[in-house]
Amino acid sequence: MLYLRFLSLVDRLPLPSLSVQRVIAFVVILTQGGIAVTGAVVRVTASGLGCPTWPQCFPGSLVPVGVSSNVQTIHQVVEFGNRLLTFVVVIAAAAIVLAVTRARRRTEVIGYAWLMPAGTVLQAGIGGITVLAGLAWWTVAIHLLASMLMVWLAVLLFAKVGEPDDGTVVQSVPQPLRWLTVLSAVALGGVLVAGTLVTGAGPHAGDKSIDRPVPRLDIDVTTLVHLHAEMLVGYLALLVGLAFGLYAVAASDAVKKRLFVLIGLVLAQSLVGIVQYFTDVPAALVVVHVAGAGVCTAATAAVWAAGRAREHVALPEKVRIRHP
Secondary structure (H helix, E strand, C coil): CHHHHHHHHHCCCCCCCHHHHHHHHHHHHHHHHHHHHHHHHHHHCCCCCCCCCCCCCECCECCCCHHHCCCCHHHHHHHHHHHHHHHHHHHHHHHHHHHHHHCCCCHHHHHHHHHHHHHHHHHHHHHHHHHHCCCCHHHHHHHHHHHHHHHHHHHHHHHHHCCCCCCEEEECCCHHHHHHHHHHHHHHHHHHHHHHHHHHHCCCCCCCCCCCCCCCCCCCHHHHHHHHHHHHHHHHHHHHHHHHHHHHCCCCHHHHHHHHHHHHHHHHHHHHHHHHHHCCCCHHHHHHHHHHHHHHHHHHHHHHHHCEEEECCCCCCCCCCCCC
């Protein structure tokens, strides 16, 4: 009954065109990835506890209290600004739900759309746990990994919004190569996890207060950096193998182009990581690296989505049989 009332309210909205739906879906990708980047800004500026409580910023106050607190004003502004951006993410997520529901898209599209607000609410909860746990490294790791998962799902949503609802599912990549694509995605997950471990043991803890030290991962950071780099090499090797496989089976140009873009992005991300290592992890490059992680995740999801899509397939004309 509640859902029917929701549909009746949605029906009063203007009918969104396909281009409008795609624009909103693209904005969803940007917001899901952007909130991870702003989170990195919070961390490298040591503003992670600029708002030391959650959901309030300070006990008894939803907003920063400025000079009346022992927390520097700049840290309060940075952390509170990141929290405010959550509302932008929520608005974009709500907009895509309303758009695809009003357009009466297929169930698959509507289901992916609903994952956006649901995931955003979950992320807000994880963010709260991160603050209440004093920025413990494992909570920060989960927060980032959840953001990358949301970026992946947002890219799949964008791809599915652009497909015709009455089309036929066409698999343009043979199943063995589809499994290789899955394996590369798993390898990417390993790279991301290893990266969060490096962050957990690295110099940017998110807060520098002496009276409330941030719980850190007690493992040699150089060892973790090598683990992260080796995982990245494995991920890149799988992508190169996938490229050779796609050429061997004469896969569609769309899939191959996306894969080449992905390989280029991974190489660029590798270069950023190398520069970070030899320059003592400057704050600006940490933000760039987090942004690169989101872009590589999105590009990997795009390759996966291109391998199996819904299309309009032209049926062959019937052959006329001439009787003697």
